[in-house]
Amino acid sequence: LPEEIDHNSAETITVSKRKFLDGDHLTLADCNLLPKLHVIRVAAKKYCDFEIPAEFTGVWRYLENAYEREEFKQTCPADIEIEKAYLGGTLSIQLRPICACTEKPNKCLLSSSNQSSSDGSRLGCWSLLMSEARGTRGAPENVSLQVSTSFLVANMLSERGSFMKGMILGGVFCLVLSLLGSFSPITESKTEDHHHHHVKAASKDELQQLSESRLQELNNQLQISCVIMVQPKNLVYWAAALDTWTKHCDKAEFYTSESSKALEAIDLNEKDDWARLHKALKHAYENAGDIRWFFVAQPSTFAIIENLKYLVLTKNPEQPFYLGKTVKSGELEYVELNGGIVLSYEALKRLVNVFQDEDKCPERQSALWKLSEDKQLAVCLKFTGVFAENGEDVHGKGLFNSKSVDSLISESMDQNPNNVVKGCCSDMAITFSSMSPNQMQVMMFGVYRLRPYGHDFHDILTFYPPKGSDND
Amino acid sequence: MKPLGSRFSFYVGFVVGTVLLYVILRPVWFEGIQLAGNYGKLSDRQQQLDKDKGIWKKERSALFNLDHPHHTGEDSRMADELYNKVRILCWVMTGPNNLETKARHVKYTWSRHCNIVIFMSSVEDPDFPTVGLGTKEGRDQLYWKTIKAFHYAYEHHANEADWFLKADDDTYVIVDNLRWMLANHTPDEPIYFGRRFKPYTKQGYMSGGAGYVLSREALQRFVEGFKNKVCTHTTSVEDLAMGQCMEKVGVLAGDSRDTTQRETFHPFVPEQHLTAKFPKSFWYWSYCYYPISEASSVEVLNPIIGLRYVSVSFHYVDAGGMYLLEYYAYHLRAFGYRYRYQPPTPKAYRLELPNSLDSAGELKEGTSGIKEHGDDDLPRPDQGQDAGPPPVVGKDAAAAPV
Numbered sequence: 001l002p003e004e005i006d007h008n009s010a011e012t013i014t015v016s017k018r019k020f021l022d023g024d025h026l027t028l029a030d031c032n033l034l035p036k037l038h039v040i041r042v043a044a045k046k047y048c049d050f051e052i053p054a055e056f057t058g059v060w061r062y063l064e065n066a067y068e069r070e071e072f073k074q075t076c077p078a079d080i081e082i083e084k085a086y087l088g089g090t091l092s093i094q095l096r097p098i099c100a101c102t103e104k105p106n107k108c109l110l111s112s113s114n115q116s117s118s119d120g121s122r123l124g125c126w127s128l129l130m131s132e133a134r135g136t137r138g139a140p141e142n143v144s145l146q147v148s149t150s151f152l153v154a155n156m157l158s159e160r161g162s163f164m165k166g167m168i169l170g171g172v173f174c175l176v177l178s179l180l181g182s183f184s185p186i187t188e189s190k191t192e193d194h195h196h197h198h199v200k201a202a203s204k205d206e207l208q209q210l211s212e213s214r215l216q217e218l219n220n221q222l223q224i225s226c227v228i229m230v231q232p233k234n235l236v237y238w239a240a241a242l243d244t245w246t247k248h249c250d251k252a253e254f255y256t257s258e259s260s261k262a263l264e265a266i267d268l269n270e271k272d273d274w275a276r277l278h279k280a281l282k283h284a285y286e287n288a289g290d291i292r293w294f295f296v297a298q299p300s301t302f303a304i305i306e307n308l309k310y311l312v313l314t315k316n317p318e319q320p321f322y323l324g325k326t327v328k329s330g331e332l333e334y335v336e337l338n339g340g341i342v343l344s345y346e347a348l349k350r351l352v353n354v355f356q357d358e359d360k361c362p363e364r365q366s367a368l369w370k371l372s373e374d375k376q377l378a379v380c381l382k383f384t385g386v387f388a389e390n391g392e393d394v395h396g397k398g399l400f401n402s403k404s405v406d407s408l409i410s411e412s413m414d415q416n417p418n419n420v421v422k423g424c425c426s427d428m429a430i431t432f433s434s435m436s437p438n439q440m441q442v443m444m445f446g447v448y449r450l451r452p453y454g455h456d457f458h459d460i461l462t463f464y465p466p467k468g469s470d471n472d
Numbered sequence: 473m474k475p476l477g478s479r480f481s482f483y484v485g486f487v488v489g490t491v492l493l494y495v496i497l498r499p500v501w502f503e504g505i506q507l508a509g510n511y512g513k514l515s516d517r518q519q520q521l522d523k524d525k526g527i528w529k530k531e532r533s534a535l536f537n538l539d540h541p542h543h544t545g546e547d548s549r550m551a552d553e554l555y556n557k558v559r560i561l562c563w564v565m566t567g568p569n570n571l572e573t574k575a576r577h578v579k580y581t582w583s584r585h586c587n588i589v590i591f592m593s594s595v596e597d598p599d600f601p602t603v604g605l606g607t608k609e610g611r612d613q614l615y616w617k618t619i620k621a622f623h624y625a626y627e628h629h630a631n632e633a634d635w636f637l638k639a640d641d642d643t644y645v646i647v648d649n650l651r652w653m654l655a656n657h658t659p660d661e662p663i664y665f666g667r668r669f670k671p672y673t674k675q676g677y678m679s680g681g682a683g684y685v686l687s688r689e690a691l692q693r694f695v696e697g698f699k700n701k702v703c704t705h706t707t708s709v710e711d712l713a714m715g716q717c718m719e720k721v722g723v724l725a726g727d728s729r730d731t732t733q734r735e736t737f738h739p740f741v742p743e744q745h746l747t748a749k750f751p752k753s754f755w756y757w758s759y760c761y762y763p764i765s766e767a768s769s770v771e772v773l774n775p776i777i778g779l780r781y782v783s784v785s786f787h788y789v790d791a792g793g794m795y796l797l798e799y800y801a802y803h804l805r806a807f808g809y810r811y812r813y814q815p816p817t818p819k820a821y822r823l824e825l826p827n828s829l830d831s832a833g834e835l836k837e838g839t840s841g842i843k844e845h846g847d848d849d850l851p852r853p854d855q856g857q858d859a860g861p862p863p864v865v866g867k868d869a870a871a872a873p874v
Contacts, residue, residue, distance in 0.1 A: 162478045166485025173486070174493040204545060310807035409795045420580070420795045427543070427803045441746045446800030450742075450783055452585075452648035453815055454551025455543070459808040471746075472812070 016058070019065040026069065034066050035076075042079050043086040197333075197389035198396075199323055201428070202314040207460045210314075219461060221317060222309050223250035225291040227284050229276060229337075230299050232260040237299035239263065240437035244444045247466045248305040251291060255280035274373040278355065278363050281343075285352045292317035294348055296341040301433045302440050303340055304447055306463045308430045311391055311399065312342065313461070320347040320386040322378075325400035325431075333388045334378030339400035340431040341374070342391070350384035357383075397426040404434045405443065441471070448472035527584065532628060533603045534590045541584055541802070553821060554651040555587070560685070561633035562586035563621050566602065566641040567609045568595045574641040575600070577791045581798040585647035588633055592621040614680070614710035619698065622686075626695045630688065634659035637685040644789040644797045645683055649782050653728055653736060655818030659688040664718055665726040667737035667785075668761035669711075675725040676761040677715020681787035682737040684714070686723075693721040728784065729762065731816060736784040741793060781813035 021029045037052075037059070044050040052059055066072045077085075210218070226249035230238040238254065242263065246252040254265035257276055266283065270276045277296070284294055293312055297303055315321055321344035324335035335341045343351070354361045361380035365371060371379065378388055391399040401408060408424050416423035425432075435443065448465070449472065465472050528535040540555045542548055562583055566575040575591055579600075583589040594617070596604030605620040607613045618638065625636055635654055639645055657663060664686040666678025678684035686694065694717060697703035703717035718725065728736050738745055739756070750756055789797060 160481075162482040163485040166482040166487075167489035167492070168485075170486035170489025170491075171493040172489075174490045174497065178494075178497055304804075304806050306806035306809050405799070406792060406796065409792050409799065413792065413795065418580070421799045421803055424795070424799065425804070427805060428807060429804060438743050438747045442743050443800070445742055445746055446797075447804060447806050448809065448811070449781065449813075450646075450797075450801050451805070451811065452551065452646050452801055453652040453782070454548060454554055454648055455802075456547045456550070457545065457805070458547055461808040462810050463806070463808045464810050465812050 020062070026066075026071070030066070034063075034072060037063055038066075038076055039082055039086075042082045046083045047086065197326070197387060198392050199311070199315075199321070199389045200392050200394060201311045203394065204460075206314065210460075215460065218313055221292050222313060223291045224293045224295050224305055224308060225250065225284055225288060226252040226303075226305075227280050227294060227296045228252065228254045228299060229280060229296065230254050230263075230265060231257045232262075234299050235260065235262055236437050238265075240440045241297075241299045241301075244440045244471065245303050245305065247469050247472070248463075249295070251289075253280075253284065253287075255283070272364065274365055274371070274376045275363055277373045277377065281348060282352055282355060285348045288345065288348075292345040294343045294345075296337065296343070297431070298337060298433070300435055301338065301340055301431055302435045302443050303431045304429065307399070307428045308342065309461075309463065310428065310459075311430065312344075315344070317344040318346050320344060320350060320381075320384070321389070322347050322381055322386050323389050323391045323400075325398055325402055326388045326390040329375065332375060332378055332382070334375050335388045336400075336402050337372075337374040337377075338402040338433040340433075341377070347381065347386045350386060351377075351381055354380050354384050391430065393426040393428050395426070399426055399428060399430040401425065401429060401431055402433045404436075404439060405432045406439060407434070408432075444471050530601060533596070533598070533601045534588050534629065535579075535583075535601070536588055537584060537586060543802075550817075550821070551648050551651075554648070554655055554818075557821075558635065558651040558654050559587040559633045560635045560637055560647060560650065560654075561588040561590065561625055561629055562637045562639060562645070562647070563590045563592050563625055564639050564641055564643075565614075565617060565621065566591050567593050568597070568602075569609070570641050571597065571600055571602065573791065575602075577794040578639075578641055578643075581794045582645050582647060586637070588629060590621075590625065590629075592617060592624070612708040615705055615708050615713045618710045618714065619705065622691060622694055623698070626691050630691070634688055635685050636688070636691050637683060638680075639683040639785070640681055640787070642789050643681060643683045643785055643787050644794055645785045646783055646801050649736065649784045650685065652782070652815055652818060653730075653784060654685065655821060657687065657726075661687050662689045662693055662721075662723045663687050663726045664690045664723055665728040665737075667735065667739055668725060668728070669715075669759040670761045671759060672712055673715045673719055675715075675719055677712055677718070678725065679737070679739050679787075680711030680714070682739045683785045683787075684711070684737075690718065690723040693723055694718070697721040727762075730782040730813075732781060732813070733762070734781055735762070736782050738783065738786045741786050741788050742783075742797075782815055 018024055020026055021033065040050075041052055041063070052063075054060070207215075226246055228238075228241060228246060230241075238260075239262075242254070254263070255268050255276065256265040257271055258269060259265070259267040266280075268276050268279045270279060281294075281296070288294075293308075295303065295305075295308060311323070312321070321342065322335060323342040325339035326333055327336050355363070360383045361376075365376065381387070393399055403411075405425065409420065412420045412424035432443070527538060529538055530536075540548070540552060564575060564578055564583065566578075571591075571593070575593075579589070579591070591600060591602040592605055593602040594605055594607045594609050594613070596602060603621075603624055605617055605624070607616045607620060621638070622636065635650075637645065637650065653665065664678065664684055666684030667682040668676045669679055670676055694703070697717055697720060702720050705713070706716060707713045715725070730736055740748075786797065
């Protein structure tokens, strides 16, 4: 401003020494202008082939100064986002890129892909503060924006009326929700009720109707290849799994993130969870031999392989099966790795095929959008037309458990104190998870040794204990 | 900035209000749920009392099991046979403070497999129900309670059971396996079984915590021993005192091991027997009556090797542990699994059933009924019955068992 120039010196200054519009610090005015400049730079270049001319040194210097500020740089959306937002040449309100002038970088990521994610991002709330013209473009206030909360407080106090109204409404809202009962202090974002696909074992009648030869046939394809994902940090669990339930797999392979001197495993040399699973499944498929069923587990999972065989006994492995404890996360229904994942040969074959498609099923997920490996598996399988199905017993109880048996019993003691055992877990349960090594030894004993005399089941098939084992 | 500020502070106020009320509501909400839960519990109790009527017949402070618990789809003919022939009265040592925390869990788990169960306490409780023995509570009262409890059982139920089991409220007993073990004996033998300990007595005594069981004859001699002052209250160490009295009245301390010489009554929980590494100096090793056999010499260093095949009892089992053991023993199983150890059918019962079931696994020399997987790794389909040799036809049923 003329008076300021006069104030500073007597020289005629043609170039501003200040970094930003009103001094060396970002002010509200900059918050207003900078996003627009940035957008022009990116979108106009893409669509109108227009670049801010190099002669506008002042503008460029201004922009450069802004890019040096973390709060600006970190909160600008990626160029591709801006380009997509202005794709139609018009602004769509949701995707308007906004930069926020806050001390802390604000994760104002915008959801522009159609990848399903229930924790889809929303506009940063701060962006409301800085959103564009509703025609309000007041004089740049000399308010320091380093601490924008103080600005907020100031604003609130000056708008006491609306604030109180908001607070009261918020309280009422909270009350209503809790009364509806759907409000829980421990909200789970996953709903576990809607299982569209259930899979049960064949009933005793069905089994008895099978001919001897058919039974023999089914028996021959009833081998399970166990894929256990270990890491040296889980050594005790790894050792326990090795010593207990994995002895009942027809084939058990341990895949580790890095080699360990203590135990043998196939070293994938891979830290990333999904990439490891990707490699392990590929390896398992390529070395399947005659085996037609695959079971993926973590070392703290305990699996009763005989009950798994019972579940898949009459299922055709040339059909795609993807079984386990299913959980719904937004639009995606996936099998929890914790409870063990069962894949038929066909499902694995399709999976390995889609591995070759880097778009649908990349080996390395983008750093921005990391899904847990079990969700990623579900996404990949979905592309091949394979959907998750929940394994249940004849009473509808889940066979795959993502909790330990001790904690399930505890829960049952709280919820059905008069019928603890029946209310807890299935008689033909296949997996329990988060089992400590000691709990695994006890379960080994409990399943394969502890039984009351005089109760027999005459199951249609017989599975023999593995050779050379001494704890079953 | 006026309209913006107004709207914005509205949003902020909304958020603040929600959060505030959530924080306030949470403890209140929980309390409310608890209150509601309490009301629920009262009606639950009534429901439970009604439901209990279907499980037990309550008579004279004892619970008579109406029904031997069954699974759908199981063939429990052998277990039923033994249930009817080897009648066991279980009495559980408990106290008024332990009714809801310990005795209750016993009531709903393993005691349902007894023919009769009686909860012995110092104070009578008609609802639970417990018998009031008229003693005080405490470790020093243990033998008094035991004496009075056995006297009570003898006076009221001597003819309704063949065997009389004493257990603590933290003991878990697999009653079906107890019946298997007792089936080769008769209630007229003066004998008692349990986890045999060595010290302080000639023939050894049975660990109190792991449970012990007296034949009817042994019980009679016990009661008479007190009448004749042959036995008195010598010490409050209940199991030792019991052992001393049994010796005096000529009751034999039996061998409760299975056919592979493995113990069946256990003084600790499975986890400890399976994973704990007891040092050589641990008292347990010097108390065990039976010589450390080849298999279990390794037990000193690694208890896993000395694993049990037939388990009758465990001690120091907490509430959750009761349900867990019940789940493992009577519910969770591996489909089609051919157990390594096939307990041989008790001699007197071999002919009771039309065809030889799985339980008639023949003893192979050296392996004592342990079946191992053959050379081929594929499971072989087995249409039900085990192909054991047919039972020898003979007048075995009436023969006096050993």
